[in-house]
Amino acid sequence: MSVTLDDVRHIANLARIAMSDEEAAKLLPELNNILGWVEQLGEVDTDGVEPLATVVDMAMRLREDEVTDGNCRDAVLSNAPDAEHGFFAVPKVIE
Amino acid sequence: MSGLTDKTIAELRDGFRSGEFTAVEIAEGFNEAVAASDRLNAYVEKTPELALEAARAADAAKASGDLKPLSGIPIGMKDLFATEGVLTSAGSKMLANFKPPYESTVSGNLKAAGAGMLGKLNMDEFAMGSSNETCAHGNVISPWRREGSNAALTPGGSSGGSAAAVAAGIAPGATGTDTGGSIRQPAAFTGICGIKPTYGRCSRWGIVSFASSLDQAGPMAKTVRDCAIMLGAMAGFDPKDSTSIDAPIPDWEAGLSSDLKGKRVGVPKEYRIDGVPGEIQKLWDQGLEWLRDAGAEPVEISLPHTKYALPTYYIIAPAEASSNLARYDGVRYGLREMVEGGGLHDMYKATRADGFGAEVKRRIMIGTYVLSAGFYDAYFTKAQKVRALIKEDFRKAFETCDLILTPTAPSAAFGLGEKMSDPLAMYLNDVFAVPASLAGLPAMSVPGGLDDAGLPLGLHLIGKEMDEQTVLNAGLAIEERAPKIDMPEKWW
Numbered sequence: 213m214s215v216t217l218d219d220v221r222h223i224a225n226l227a228r229i230a231m232s233d234e235e236a237a238k239l240l241p242e243l244n245n246i247l248g249w250v251e252q253l254g255e256v257d258t259d260g261v262e263p264l265a266t267v268v269d270m271a272m273r274l275r276e277d278e279v280t281d282g283n284c285r286d287a288v289l290s291n292a293p294d295a296e297h298g299f300f301a302v303p304k305v306i307e
Numbered sequence: 308m309s310g311l312t313d314k315t316i317a318e319l320r321d322g323f324r325s326g327e328f329t330a331v332e333i334a335e336g337f338n339e340a341v342a343a344s345d346r347l348n349a350y351v352e353k354t355p356e357l358a359l360e361a362a363r364a365a366d367a368a369k370a371s372g373d374l375k376p377l378s379g380i381p382i383g384m385k386d387l388f389a390t391e392g393v394l395t396s397a398g399s400k401m402l403a404n405f406k407p408p409y410e411s412t413v414s415g416n417l418k419a420a421g422a423g424m425l426g427k428l429n430m431d432e433f434a435m436g437s438s439n440e441t442c443a444h445g446n447v448i449s450p451w452r453r454e455g456s457n458a459a460l461t462p463g464g465s466s467g468g469s470a471a472a473v474a475a476g477i478a479p480g481a482t483g484t485d486t487g488g489s490i491r492q493p494a495a496f497t498g499i500c501g502i503k504p505t506y507g508r509c510s511r512w513g514i515v516s517f518a519s520s521l522d523q524a525g526p527m528a529k530t531v532r533d534c535a536i537m538l539g540a541m542a543g544f545d546p547k548d549s550t551s552i553d554a555p556i557p558d559w560e561a562g563l564s565s566d567l568k569g570k571r572v573g574v575p576k577e578y579r580i581d582g583v584p585g586e587i588q589k590l591w592d593q594g595l596e597w598l599r600d601a602g603a604e605p606v607e608i609s610l611p612h613t614k615y616a617l618p619t620y621y622i623i624a625p626a627e628a629s630s631n632l633a634r635y636d637g638v639r640y641g642l643r644e645m646v647e648g649g650g651l652h653d654m655y656k657a658t659r660a661d662g663f664g665a666e667v668k669r670r671i672m673i674g675t676y677v678l679s680a681g682f683y684d685a686y687f688t689k690a691q692k693v694r695a696l697i698k699e700d701f702r703k704a705f706e707t708c709d710l711i712l713t714p715t716a717p718s719a720a721f722g723l724g725e726k727m728s729d730p731l732a733m734y735l736n737d738v739f740a741v742p743a744s745l746a747g748l749p750a751m752s753v754p755g756g757l758d759d760a761g762l763p764l765g766l767h768l769i770g771k772e773m774d775e776q777t778v779l780n781a782g783l784a785i786e787e788r789a790p791k792i793d794m795p796e797k798w799w
Contacts, residue, residue, distance in 0.1 A: 215676070227629060227675040228636075229668060230656035239672060242730060246673055249731060250618040250686070256693050263691030264698060266520055267747030268507045268550045275546065287408035293643035300638050305651050 214244045311336035312476040313794075316380055316533040319479055323365070323379035330365035330379035334358040334423055337381050337478065341425050344477045346799040349468040351386050351444045352394040353426040361423025368421070375421030377540050383478030385469050386427040387434055388414040388524075389513040393424075397515040398432040398465075400443040401641045401662030411513025412545045413482065413524045420540035425478055428468030432664045433632065434489055434517045437736040439467030440727050441666040449497060449720055450475040450795045454761035460720045463493030463736075469527045470497040474794055480528035480537050484514060486521045487620050488716075488740025491752040494527055495715035495765025498754045498792045500782065501527040502534045505773050506747030507552035509538075510545030518627035519550075521620075521744050529794075531753060531782040535559035538775065554773065562776045565784040568602035570777065573708030577613035578739060580717070587714045587764065590755045594712055594766040594785060601784035606708050610700040615693050616742040621734060622677050622690035623745075628667075629674025635662060669730065698746040705771050710781050713739045715752040715765035739767055749775045753782040754792050763792055 215223075220240050224231040231239075285298055294301040311319070311333055322328055338355040358381040365378040389395050389407035396402045410418070418424070431441040438461040439447045449462035449471055462471040466483030470493035473481055483490035485503035494501030502525045509524040516522065526537030539559050545551040574595060579588070595605050637643035637658035644657035663671065677686035704711065716736055726733045743750040749772075752765040766785055770778035 219676075220672070223672050223676050223679065225656075226679060227671050228633075228652070228655040228659055229663070229671065230653075230660035239669065242669060243672060243676070245731060246621065246669075247676070250622050250690075253615055253618050253622070253689050253693050256612065256615055256696065258689060258692035258696070261692040261695050263688050264695035265691060266550060267698065267745075268552065270550075270552075272549065273546070284408070288639075290408055291405055291640035293637060293641070302638055303645065303649065303651050303654050 215240070215247065312340045314479065315529050316479045316536055317530070319380055320377070320536070324369070324374065330362035330369070331359065333379055334362035334381050337425055340477045344475060344799055346448065347450060347471050347475055348445055348447050349429055349471045349475065349477060350383070350426040351396060351429045351468070354393055354424050357393070358423040358425045361418070361421065365421055376536070377417065378421035380421070380479060381423040381425045382417060382537070383425050383428045383469060383472045383481035384414055385466055385482045385484060386430055387484050387515045388482060389515070390414055390424065390427065394427060395515065396443070397434070398430045398442040398444060399662065399664070399667070401635050402515070403443065403642065405640055407513070409513065412510035412547060413514065413541045416543060417482070417540050422540065428472055428481055430468055431465035432667050433515065433628070434465040434484055434486055435628070435666050435670055436464040437488070437492060437733050438721070438723070438726060439464040440723060441664055443664060446723055447471045448723070450799065451497060451720060451762055452795065452798070459723045461496065461723055463496035463720060465489040466501070466527060467493050470494055470499060470501070473497070473499045473527055473529060475799070476794065480526055480533055482524060482541070483527045484522060484524050485744065486517050487624060487744045488737035490525045490527060491740050491750060491765070491767060492716045492736055494752040496720040496763065498763030498794065499527060499529055500531050500534050500751065500753050501525060502538060502751040502775065502778065503744070503749065504538060504542060504775050505552070505749045507550050508542045508775070510543070510548040510551050512545055512547040516631040518624040519631060520627060521624060531779055531786050532560060532563060534751070535563055535779050557776060559776060559779055563783055564780050565601055565787050567598060567781060567784055570603045570710065570781070571606050571708040572598045572603045572781070573606055573608035573704055573711040575608050575610045575613065575704070575711060575713065577610050578713045580738065583714070583717045586758050587717065590764050590766065591712070591714050594755055597785050597788040598712060598781060600788060603781070608704040608708055608711065610704055610742065612693060612697045612700050613742055616697055616745055617734060617738055619690045619693045619697065620741045620745060621673070622686050623694060625670040625674035626678050626687050627674070629671045629678060632667070632671055635659060666730070694745050697742055701746045701748060709771070710777050711769040713767045713769070715739060715767040719758045719760065719762035719764055743769045748772060749778050751778045751782050753785050754789060755785065756790050757792065
C-alpha cells in the first residue's frame with residue numbers, strides 16, 4: 213500500500229501542518245519508504261494476540277476528589293503568545 | 308582548581324565530604340569548563356549561578372552536618388526536563404522561548420537531593436533523532452575524533468548534549484531520556500555509561516512528551532557507580548504520573564557487586580545481524596568472556612520477534628508523538644505564526660509548519676497516517692500486537708537467563724552529515740536498543756573498548772523488569788575488566 217500526493221496533503225491537513233506542493237512532493241517518497249518498511253509486520257501471525265498499550269501492569273489509581281493545585285492563572289498564562297483579560301487570546305473563530 | 312572536572316561523581320562527593328575541596332570549588336571548576344566549551348554546542352543554556360547557589364548550600368549543609376546524597380555535585384540537565392524559570396526548548400524552535408513555571412519531578416528530585424544545575428543540554432528536536440542533527444540550536448559536536456582526523460563526529464542522540472558533556476568533562480553527570488535508545492546509543496558513542504531504568508521507575512511528569520508508553524529518564528555518567536548514585540536520586544513513585552511504579556527504590560550504589568556467580572547471561576542469536584562490523588562482534592564475544600570471568604554462565608537464548616522491533620517502534624512512537632505534539636497549537640505556549648487575514652486553522656498550520664523541523668514533521672505525518680480512519684487497525688493495532696509478542700519473547704527468555712548481553716549500537720560514532728539523507732539508515736542505529744524499550748525493561752550501555760579508529764564502543768545489558776541491580780552489577784563487572792578509556796584531550 214503506498215500513499216499518493218493527495219494523501220500527503222490530506223495527512224498534512226489532519227496534522228495541521230501547512231505544506232507547500234514542493235514539500236509534499238519531497239515527503240512522498242520518504243513516507244512511502246518508511247511505510248513500505250513497516251509493512252513487514254504483516255508477516256507476523258498475531259491472531260488472538262491482545263494489543264499491548266502499556267508495559268506497566270497496574271490498575272488506574274484513584275485519589276480523593278480534592279483540589280491539589282490551582283490559583284496560578286498568571287503562571288499558566290505566562291508563556292502564552294497572546295493573553296488578554298486573564299484568557300488565552302486566539303484569532304477570530306466565528307465569521 | 309584544576310583536575311576536579313576529570314573526577315567521577317563518587318570522587319567529587321567523597322572529596323567534598325572529606326574536606327579535600329569545597330562544593331563552591333567544584334561548581335566554579337565546572338562553570339569555567341562549561342564557559343570554555345562553546346565549540347561543542349553541548350549547552351543550549353548555561354546556569355552557572357544555579358550551580359553556585361546549590362554549591363553554597365552544600366558547603367553550608369556540610370558545616371551544619373545536614374548533607375544530602377548529591378550535595379556538592381553539579382549536573383547537566385537534558386533540555387527535555389521542565390526547569391522552573393529556565394529555558395526548556397526540547398531542541399525545538401517551537402519552544403525557543405519557553406520558560407516553564409514549574410519543575411519536572413526528576414529534575415526536582417535531583418535538586419532536592421542537593422545537586423546543582425550547570426545548564427540545559429542540547430538534544431535532537433523533541434528527542435527524535437540518533438545523531439543530534441535535528442536540533443533547532445544546531446548539532447552538538449562530539450569531543451571524540453577518529454585517530455588522525457579532525458572530522459566532526461556525532462555524539463549520538465537524542466541525548467547527545469548530555470553524552471558530549473560528560474565525555475568532555477563539562478558535567479560530571481547528566482540526565483538523559485530514552486524512548487528507543489536515546490540514552491544508550493550516545494553513551495556508547497562517547498565512551499560513558501548510561502542506564503534506562505524499568506519503564507515507570509522515573510516519573511515522566513514535566514518531561515516534554517515524545518512517545519509516552521516508551522519515554523523514560525535515566526542518568527549518564529562516567530562510571531557505573533555514578534549511574535547508580537544518580538538513578539537513586541532521580542527515581543521514585545510520583546502520583547502525578549499515572550504510569551509511575553509505586554515500589555521502594557533500592558540503594559543501588561550499596562548493592563553494587565561485580566560478583567556474578569549464579570547469574571546466567573543470555574546471548575540472543577537473533578542479534579547476530581548482517582552488516583555489523585567484525586569489531587562489534589569481537590567486542591560482544593569479549594564482553595561475554597568478561598562476564599564469564601565474573602562468575603556468570605553464558606546461555607544462548609532466542610528472541611524470535613527481534614527483527615520486527617524497529618518497524619513496530621516506528622509505528623508506535625510516531626503515533627504517540629503525533630498525538631502528544633498536537634498540543635503545539637500556538638495558543639497556550641510556544642511559537643505562534645499568524646497568517647495575514649487568516650483564521651484559527653491557518654494559525655495552527657502556519658505555527659506548526661514553522662515551529663517543527665523536518666524529522667519531527669516526518670514522524671507526525673507517519674503517526675497521523677497510521678492513526679487515521681481506515682488504517683488504525685492495519686498499522687497501529689497490529690504494531691501493538693507485535694509489541695505484545697516482543698515483550699513475551701523477553702518473558703520467556705528470562706526463564707532461562709538473568710540478564711542479556713548485546714552490543715549497544717551497530718557501529719561506532721559516525722560523521723555529522725553521513726546519515727541525514729536516509730531516515731531509514733538513521734533509524735537502524737537503534738536496532739539493538741529498541742526491543743528493551745518496547746518491553747519496558749531496564750537496559751544499560753557501558754564502554755567496552757575502542758575500535759580501530761580509536762572510537763568508543765559500548766556493550767548493552769538488558770535486565771528483568773525492576774532488576775536494575777543485576778544490570779548495574781554486570782556493568783560493573785565489565786567496567787572492571789574492560790581496558791580503561793581515556794577521555795579525549797581538549798581541542799574545543
